[in-house]
Amino acid sequence: MSIDISDYLVPDGVVLGCDAVDANEVIGLLADHLQKAAVVKSSYGAAVISREAIMPTGLPLGDGFAVAVPHTDPEHVISSGVAMATLSKPVMFGSMDDPDKKIPVSVVFELALRSKDEQIEMLTAIGQLLQDEGRLRRLSSASSIEEVTSILNSTY
Amino acid sequence: MSDRKIVLVACGTAVATSTVVANSIEEEMSARGINVETRQCKVTEVPSLVDGVDLVVSTTPLPSNLPKPAIVTLAFLTGIGRDQEIEKIAGILTGKAAGAN
Numbered sequence: 001m002s003i004d005i006s007d008y009l010v011p012d013g014v015v016l017g018c019d020a021v022d023a024n025e026v027i028g029l030l031a032d033h034l035q036k037a038a039v040v041k042s043s044y045g046a047a048v049i050s051r052e053a054i055m056p057t058g059l060p061l062g063d064g065f066a067v068a069v070p071h072t073d074p075e076h077v078i079s080s081g082v083a084m085a086t087l088s089k090p091v092m093f094g095s096m097d098d099p100d101k102k103i104p105v106s107v108v109f110e111l112a113l114r115s116k117d118e119q120i121e122m123l124t125a126i127g128q129l130l131q132d133e134g135r136l137r138r139l140s141s142a143s144s145i146e147e148v149t150s151i152l153n154s155t156y
Numbered sequence: 157m158s159d160r161k162i163v164l165v166a167c168g169t170a171v172a173t174s175t176v177v178a179n180s181i182e183e184e185m186s187a188r189g190i191n192v193e194t195r196q197c198k199v200t201e202v203p204s205l206v207d208g209v210d211l212v213v214s215t216t217p218l219p220s221n222l223p224k225p226a227i228v229t230l231a232f233l234t235g236i237g238r239d240q241e242i243e244k245i246a247g248i249l250t251g252k253a254a255g256a257n
Contacts, residue, residue, distance in 0.1 A: 006211075055168035055169070055216060059230055059233055059234050060230070060234070061236060073164075095230075096215055096216060096230055096233075097215060097216060097217065097228050097229065097230050098217060098228075099216075099217070115174065116171055116248075119172035120172045120175045120176060121170055121180075121235070123173060123176050124176055127176065127232075127233050127234070127235070130233065130234050130235060131234070131235035132178055143188075151171045154201055
């Protein structure tokens with residue numbers, strides 16, 4: 001019952017070369033896209049930002065490269081979906097294992113998932129992507145949604 | 157013959173992250189013939205649940221002065237340092253690790 005990230009990707013929620021200057025700006029931007037696509041409620045963006053402040057989701061991958069997976073409780077989600085941003089310049093997120101440690105994030109997956117099983121499967125799928133550095137680097141410099149989908153689909 | 161070891165797996169909300177970590181630990185330990193049971197909790201619940209366990213593994217910072225061996229790691233999400241963490245966990249559970257109680 002494994003899932004593909006691309007199946008959950010909200011087309012209007014993919015922002016490539018985003019020039020946001022901090023984590024809250026990226027989170028808010030992606031939340032706006034998810035809300036316009038009727039994936040999340042209006043309460044979602046603020047809920048993600050406040051969770052991120054207490055329990056940050058940055059995942060350091062070495063070589064100064066990092067990914068973040070901001071999310072919040074299902075009560076703010078209407079139907080499951082994922083938004084994604086690649087940053088033109090990395091923005092600082094707290095590291096999941098140490099909130100006081102700020103790490104430069106180049107790719108953000110903002111998760112809006114209804115069920116616990118979806119959350120587990122999505123995290124597993126993202127984990128597999130994180131362990132494939134080549135694919136992740138190509139993703140961070142992708143220039144079209146077709147390219148993003150094709151990179152996300154090239155798992156196996 | 158090995159007695160069952162209990163690993164408490166903690167994350168921020170005890171939903172997804174701790175499940176991914178717990179699944180990996182169960183898989184890797186059983187591949188090494190180590191009989192392991194995982195329990196999941198929020199990081200804030202660790203102090204009240206730590207007594208009955210052999211090891212605590214968390215993806216977020218743990219309270220200091222826990223009376224049991226404890227590891228904070230993202231290796232089961234990012235893959236970085238995964239093999240070393242698995243060896244460390246196996247060492248603690250089999251009593252072969254330096255510094256484990």
